[in-house]
Amino acid sequence: xxxxxxxxxxxxxxxxxxxxxxxxxxxxxxxxxxxxxxxxxxxxxxxxxxxxxxxxxxxxxxxxxxxxxxxxxxxxxxxxxxxxxxxxxxxxxxxxxxxxxxxxxxxxxxxxxxxxxxxxxxxxxxxxxxxxxxxxxxxxxxxxxxxxxxxxxxxxxxxxxxxxxxxxxxxxxxxxxxxxxxxxxxxxxxxxxxxxxxxxxxxxxxxxxxxxxxxxxxxxxxxxxxxxxxxxxxxxxxxxxxxxxxxxxxxxxxxxxxxxxxxxxxxxxxxxxxxxxxxxxxxxxxxxxxxxxxxxxxxxxxxxxxxxxxxxxxxxxxxxxxxxxxxxxxxxxxxxxxxxxxxxxxxxxxxxxxxxxxxxxxxxxxxxxxxxxxxxxxxxxxxxxxxxxxxxxx
Numbered sequence: 001x002x003x004x005x006x007x008x009x010x011x012x013x014x015x016x017x018x019x020x021x022x023x024x025x026x027x028x029x030x031x032x033x034x035x036x037x038x039x040x041x042x043x044x045x046x047x048x049x050x051x052x053x054x055x056x057x058x059x060x061x062x063x064x065x066x067x068x069x070x071x072x073x074x075x076x077x078x079x080x081x082x083x084x085x086x087x088x089x090x091x092x093x094x095x096x097x098x099x100x101x102x103x104x105x106x107x108x109x110x111x112x113x114x115x116x117x118x119x120x121x122x123x124x125x126x127x128x129x130x131x132x133x134x135x136x137x138x139x140x141x142x143x144x145x146x147x148x149x150x151x152x153x154x155x156x157x158x159x160x161x162x163x164x165x166x167x168x169x170x171x172x173x174x175x176x177x178x179x180x181x182x183x184x185x186x187x188x189x190x191x192x193x194x195x196x197x198x199x200x201x202x203x204x205x206x207x208x209x210x211x212x213x214x215x216x217x218x219x220x221x222x223x224x225x226x227x228x229x230x231x232x233x234x235x236x237x238x239x240x241x242x243x244x245x246x247x248x249x250x251x252x253x254x255x256x257x258x259x260x261x262x263x264x265x266x267x268x269x270x271x272x273x274x275x276x277x278x279x280x281x282x283x284x285x286x287x288x289x290x291x292x293x294x295x296x297x298x299x300x301x302x303x304x305x306x307x308x309x310x311x312x313x314x315x316x317x318x319x320x321x322x323x324x325x326x327x328x329x330x331x332x333x334x335x336x337x338x339x340x341x342x343x344x345x346x347x348x349x350x351x352x353x354x355x356x357x358x359x360x361x362x363x364x365x366x367x368x369x370x371x372x373x374x375x376x377x378x379x380x381x382x383x384x385x386x387x388x389x390x391x392x393x394x
Contacts (some may be wrong), residue, residue, distance in 0.1 A: 017135040021143055023191035024128050024135075028150035030184045031091040034098040035121040036158025036263070037174065038063050038114060039238045040256045041101065043246045044171060049107045053243070053369070057361020060239045062111060065355050066118035068125075071347020075126030075340040086123045087192055088185070093120025095181040102166065102174030125151075125346050127195050129327055130339030138278075141328045145274025148324035149267040155238075156264030163256030195339075216333040219391035220341065223333070226286065226390065227326045227345050229383045231353030233293060234319045236376055237312075238262060239357050241300065244369050245308065258312045265313040266320025273321045274328070282329050286387040289321040293380035301373055319380065333391060 042056050051059070074086045098117035104110035129147065136143035161180070165173035242255045250258075273285050296314040303311055323346070330341040364372045 015137045016139050016143055017137075019191070020135040020193055021132070021146060023188070023193070024131060025147055025150035026184065027087060027091065027124055027128050027188055027192060028147055029154045030181060030188065031094055031121050031124050032151035032154035033158045033161075034091075034094040034117060034177070034181065035063075035067055036155040037098055037162040037177065038101065038117075040159035040163050040242060040252075040259050041166065041174075042239065043243060043252065043255065044166060045101075045110060046243075048104075048171060049110070051107070053361045053365045054358060055107070055361075056243065057239070057358040057364075059111065059114065060235075060361075061355055061357040063114050063118050064235055064353070064357065065351045066115055067121045068347040068349075068351030070119050070122035071126050071343035071351070072340065074123050075130070075343030075347070084192060084194060086127050087195065088124075088188060090120045090123030090125075091181070091188070092185060093117065093123070095120075095178060095185065099174045099177045102171035122347060126339040126343035129342035129346060130331070131193075131195050133331060133335070133338060140332075141277035141325065142271070142274040144328040144331075145270045145324040148270045148274075148327070152263050152267035152270060152320065152323075156260045156262075156267060159256040159259040159263075160253075163252050167252055216391075219333055220330055220344070222386065223326060223330055223390060224344055224349055226383055226386050227323075227349035228352050229379055229386070230290070230319065230322060230326075231350040232356055233297070233353075233376060233379050234262075234266070234316070235350070235353050235357060236360055236373070237297070237300070237315055237319070240360060240364065240369060240373060241312070244373065247369070248304070250308070258308055261309055261313045262316035263320070265316035266323070269317040269321035270324045274324050277325055277328065281392055282325055283387065283390050283392055285325060286322050286390055287384055289318050290380045290383045290387055293318040294377040297377040297380070301370070301376075329391070 039060065042060060045051060045059065046056055049055075074090075077083075077086065094117045096117075097113045097120065100113045101110055101117075104113055129144070132144050132147050133140055162174060162177060165176055167173075169176065238259055242259060245255055245258060246252075269289070273289070276285055293315070296311065296318050300308065300311040300315050326345045326349075327342050330345045331338045334341045360372055
């Protein structure tokens with residue numbers, strides 16, 4: 001009898017293994033659920049510790065940097081060894097430390113809890129994303145979008161959950177969120193299969209890069225730059241638009257809804273983009289989504305009252321649509337280093353994008369937040385020029 005943990009593909013290689021794809025989706029959802037708690041609570045942390053905008057940007061930058069920068073190392077080991085340590089250990093680390101942010105006794109303790117939880121969230125992404133190709137059959141782009149939707153949905157639901165808990169029980173209400181993750185972790189131990197690895201155990205880090213990327217490294221570098229700029233735009237939105245709306249009198253729950261709409265829209269657009277990518281080419285989808293991101297962001301800046309909600313939905317829909325496509329295209333360009341390439345497109349790009357948050361916060365302290373955010377729509381317009389030179393799938 002074959003153990004589902006060691007089985008690598010379905011009987012029909014053209015069909016997706018729905019059970020395993022769901023298990024990988026659940027890993028993504030569980031781990032990212034806790035990572036989604038930090039951004040909507042930034043106004044709460046600012047009040048708890050009397051933080052400046054630069055300190056808020058520093059906290060957000062550390063959170064996103066560690067949440068993603070560890071991914072290349074995790075991808076490296078995942079391509080070398082067959083282990084579930086990163087896949088299951090990462091969500092457990094986030095489950096333990098992120099809920100502690102509400103009872104942090106000092107700003108330094110808050111940073112420590114955020115750091116440990118963010119590292120946990122970073123660990124599982126590359127090996128899980130690298131496994132999608134083995135179980136997706138001929139629906140690779142769509143299955144990658146489904147996987148991505150697990151994390152995006154978590155970032156949509158999470159802000160509503162955590163802001164409701166904090167609104168009802170105060171900052172210490174974050175501890176109650178542990179009740180959500182414990183049964184999910186138990187399910188994951190039973191359902192998640194053992195990753196295959198890519199047979200690179202005999203190579204060192206540089207050798208692995210050469211073996212995995214080969215002659216495609218220039219194309220991957222271009223794709224990575226596009227993903228960095230895309231990440232910068234989306235992360236500036238989820239970091240500073242909640243602060244902007246809070247200063248204008250919107251409630252914490254309203255801010256949670258804005259963040260949720262942004263990320264849920266990203267999950268939906270990823271599914272649409274993935275389905276289209278299995279039927280057509282990638283480059284036109286990249287161009288259209290980045291082009292339409294600019295007016296959506298501009299509307300979010302100028303419209304108020306109930307209009308902030310559809311504007312945040314449109315901003316998320318267009319700015320996040322190409323995240324699963326970047327991962328899928330990267331894996332097709334370098335199929336021998338799927339976990340490592342996934343870490344570059346998801347982890348390192350999002351980490352570098354997050355590092356720029358303190359810069360935006362510092363500029364906002366000098367020139368005002370609305371003034372700095374008014375320049376944000378320029379970024380996706382510049383990215384369109386790069387999208388015109390992106391490689392295509394075979």
